[in-house]
Amino acid sequence: MLPTSRGPQVGLLGPVQVVRGDGVVPVPAPKHRVVLAILAINSGRPVSADRIIEELWQGSEPKFARKTLQGYIWRLRRVLGEDLLTRGGGYELRGTPQGTDAARFERLLAEGQRALRTRAPSLARERLDAALALWRGPALADVPAGPMIRAHADRLEEARLLAVEAMLEADVELGRQAATIPVLRELTAAHPLRESLHALLMLALYRSGRQVEALSVYAGLRATLISEQGLEPGRAVRELHRRILAADPALDCAL
Incomplete structure (x- = not known):
């Protein structure tokens, strides 16, 4: 649930919802959820x-599309109040620092990534x-997807994967590599071309005393990349592979 603050909060990280001081306000109509999501994405x-009309009907708008949209706005205004503004020929959801759970998520993700870069894995985690x-589920889970909704949902899901990967990296740096290995196995199977996940799995295995398995992960990644893309692994993964082969003592250094 989103933190309490002035005005309603919009949740995009799962089914779309509006959170007010007295709880969650349902938005049952699919078209209303589309309009709410568009305005929240552009808060x-x-x-x-x-x-908005293009996103709602994707070239098949009804004869009285503008009037219909005005009806949707009227109903949403009953939930959002003065935070839903009319601006010239369009509409705006008043922006606040914590106006959506997605905005808060992206701020926390950036802070976590910054903590990793500055060698503060506990803070990062x-x-x-x-x-x-x-x-609470897949991004914008119950919103009929037009181009804008689909692109934003994909971007949020990619950010979610980045957060998971960064958290696993923090765990490896904290010496918790054994617990990360099963999760990383699943993620590399789901994302067979994602080199950063394979590199993290290689490091976790190596720090767990499983050098041969770490080298096997590299071999599998290399074979997949050559087969699918005709490319060798990137420089960072090749360098990690070289250091694992050499049993570089510096690889054992977790914080």
Whole structure:
């Protein structure tokens, strides 16, 4: 659930919802959820009526599309109140720092990634755990997907995977590599071309005393990349492979 603050909060990390001080307000109509999602994605920026209509009906709008949209806005305004503004030929959801769970998630993700870069894995894990706890299911799960919705949902899901990967990296740096290995096995199977996940699995295996398995992960990745893309692994993974082959003592250094 989103933190309490002035005005309603919009949840995008799962089924779309509006959270007010007294609880969750349902938005049962699919078209209303589309309009709400568009405005929340563009929080703090006006969206033209034409753009909303295109997303709603994708070139098959009804004869009285603008009037229908005005009816949707009227109903949403009963939930969002003064935070739903009319701007010229369009509408705007008033932007606030915590106006959507997605905005809060992205802030926490950035803080976690920054903590990893500055060698503070405990802080990174705290921020990333908080970020991932905001998710209630697939992004925009119950919103009929037009181009804008689909692109934003895909972007959020990619950010979610980045957060999971960063949290696993923090765990490896904290010496918890044994617990990460089963999760990384699943993720590399689901994302066979994602080199960063394979590199993390290689490091976790190596730090668990499983050098041969770590080298096998590299061999599998290399074979897949050559078969699927005609490419060798990138420089970072090749360098990690070289250091594992050499049993570089520096690889054992977890914080």
